[in-house]
Amino acid sequence: MNIVVAGNSFAGFTAAIELKQLVGSDHEVIVIGKSPNFVFVPSLIWYPFGLRKEEDIMFDVRPPLFQRDIKFFEAEIVRFDPENKQVWLHDEYFPYDYLVIATGFEPDYESIPGSGPGKYSHCICNLDCAREAKKAWSDYLTHGGPLVVAAAQGTAYFASAYEFLFNAQYQLAKAGMISNSPITFITSEPFLGHLGIGGIANIQEIGERLFKKYNFKWITDASIKEVLPEKIILEDNREILSRYTMIIPRFSGSNPVKNSPGLGNEHGFIETNDEYRHHDFPEIYAAGLAVDVEPPEETEVKYNIPRTSYPSEMMAKTAAWNIYADIFGLEKRSLSFSDINAYSILAIGNQGLMIIGDHMLSPSGLEMIIPGPQAHWAKVAHEKYYMLSRRMGIV
Numbered sequence: 339m340n341i342v343v344a345g346n347s348f349a350g351f352t353a354a355i356e357l358k359q360l361v362g363s364d365h366e367v368i369v370i371g372k373s374p375n376f377v378f379v380p381s382l383i384w385y386p387f388g389l390r391k392e393e394d395i396m397f398d399v400r401p402p403l404f405q406r407d408i409k410f411f412e413a414e415i416v417r418f419d420p421e422n423k424q425v426w427l428h429d430e431y432f433p434y435d436y437l438v439i440a441t442g443f444e445p446d447y448e449s450i451p452g453s454g455p456g457k458y459s460h461c462i463c464n465l466d467c468a469r470e471a472k473k474a475w476s477d478y479l480t481h482g483g484p485l486v487v488a489a490a491q492g493t494a495y496f497a498s499a500y501e502f503l504f505n506a507q508y509q510l511a512k513a514g515m516i517s518n519s520p521i522t523f524i525t526s527e528p529f530l531g532h533l534g535i536g537g538i539a540n541i542q543e544i545g546e547r548l549f550k551k552y553n554f555k556w557i558t559d560a561s562i563k564e565v566l567p568e569k570i571i572l573e574d575n576r577e578i579l580s581r582y583t584m585i586i587p588r589f590s591g592s593n594p595v596k597n598s599p600g601l602g603n604e605h606g607f608i609e610t611n612d613e614y615r616h617h618d619f620p621e622i623y624a625a626g627l628a629v630d631v632e633p634p635e636e637t638e639v640k641y642n643i644p645r646t647s648y649p650s651e652m653m654a655k656t657a658a659w660n661i662y663a664d665i666f667g668l669e670k671r672s673l674s675f676s677d678i679n680a681y682s683i684l685a686i687g688n689q690g691l692m693i694i695g696d697h698m699l700s701p702s703g704l705e706m707i708i709p710g711p712q713a714h715w716a717k718v719a720h721e722k723y724y725m726l727s728r729r730m731g732i733v
């Protein structure tokens with residue numbers, strides 16, 4: 339069989355290695371990715387402050403893949419043709435028997451005029467925009483001024499907005515600039531600490547306490563209408579002044595999924611069952627951010643569910659098992675997104691919050707928050723462990 343994995347980040351890299359280990363040498367696994375570099379996106383929260391170099395948070399996926407006899411093609415996928423089982427690049431295609439789509443998301447800057455790199459707000463969703471955010475931060479640090487950090491309507495990564503916020507505060511305080519740099523947090527969440535998963539344990543209370551301690555203003559249930567050179571305008575026409583604006587944007591599905599009619603939904607995400615198999619094309623699986631996950635509740639402002647790295651990898655492992663089970667006639671595995679464990683660490687300057695839950699979305703079971711400096715060090719240790727293990731191809 340010929341198995342193609344589209345994308346080589348958390349979901350794609352994991353799916354490819356897991357698949358090869360399962361199906362063995364009689365079946366071919368091919369990975370197609372825009373770049374051979376795996377960027378450890380969670381550490382981009384530190385990058386604009388000069389706390390990480392690119393080589394600290396990036397590795398080339400080819401050596402661990404080649405070592406396992408997995409082929410890698412560096413190319414931009416333009417579209418998928420599920421009827422003919424083909425993955426199309428600009429002028430050639432790869433045929434497949436099974437396909438794992440792990441092409442993640444595209445930041446949707448267009449939905450908020452004036453937002454995004456090259457305009458009036460910055461972003462840390464990928465290395466390109468983080469580079470631009472870093473340059474702007476060093477300019478901003480020369481004079482300070484109002485700072486706004488926002489998690490836009492339709493975003494999924496609220497946690498990264500909080501992390502940037504607290505780290506920016508820490509850097510401003512260290513630089514002696516905090517007194518002339520009022521900080522506002524704007525979020526589409528219904529309450530602080532909702533995080534797109536309905537909150538967890540007593541995080542709302544912890545969040546509000548920290549916001550008061552650091553003197554942050556905050557606006558919840560917010561929708562951003564427009565970003566102008568030194569201000570943000572909300573849908574209700576409130577205006578907030580800002581000299582440095584960080585917005586974690588709305589997400590839409592990846593371009594190749596959006597270019598493939600019938601494959602994704604109206605937002606470009608793929609609807610699957612709990613085996614991570616496409617509803618209409620049984621040989622197509624998806625994992626990570628590419629998968630559509632419906633928010634379990636209606637909120638005033640729409641948000642997206644965070645398919646963070648651990649759930650993305652769990653989906654990838656489930657999809658890999660199910661392809662293996664299909665080929666070898668074994669029993670399939672199901673893993674509802676809601677029931678995946680919620681593990682996260684929020685970095686807050688030199689402190690942090692360890693978030694542990696036995697589910698992403700389902701009603702409560704175990705939920706725990708461990709605050710303190712050990713959480714910060716656990717985040718750093720996780721980064722080092724992750725980079726080392728993945729460079730060695732251990733998933």
Ligand SMILES: Cc1cc2nc3c(=O)[nH]c(=O)nc-3n(C[C@H](O)[C@H](O)[C@H](O)COP(=O)(O)OP(=O)(O)OC[C@H]3O[C@@H](n4cnc5c(N)ncnc54)[C@H](O)[C@@H]3O)c2cc1C
Binds near residue numbers: 373413
């Ligand atoms: C600032 C920030 C901080 C975060 N912090 C954390 C954290 O602390 N903990 C945590 O668990 N999660 C965190 N996340 C979330 C985590 O980064 C995502 O869960 C993860 O990136 C999702 O992985 P993925 O493989 O599904 O998609 P992506 O990481 O988006 O990868 C998509 C892959 O597809 C490839 N691709 C896309 N389009 C094409 C194309 N047309 N042709 C070829 N290849 C293509 C890309 O090159 C890439 O390899 C954070 C996210 C952000 C933005």
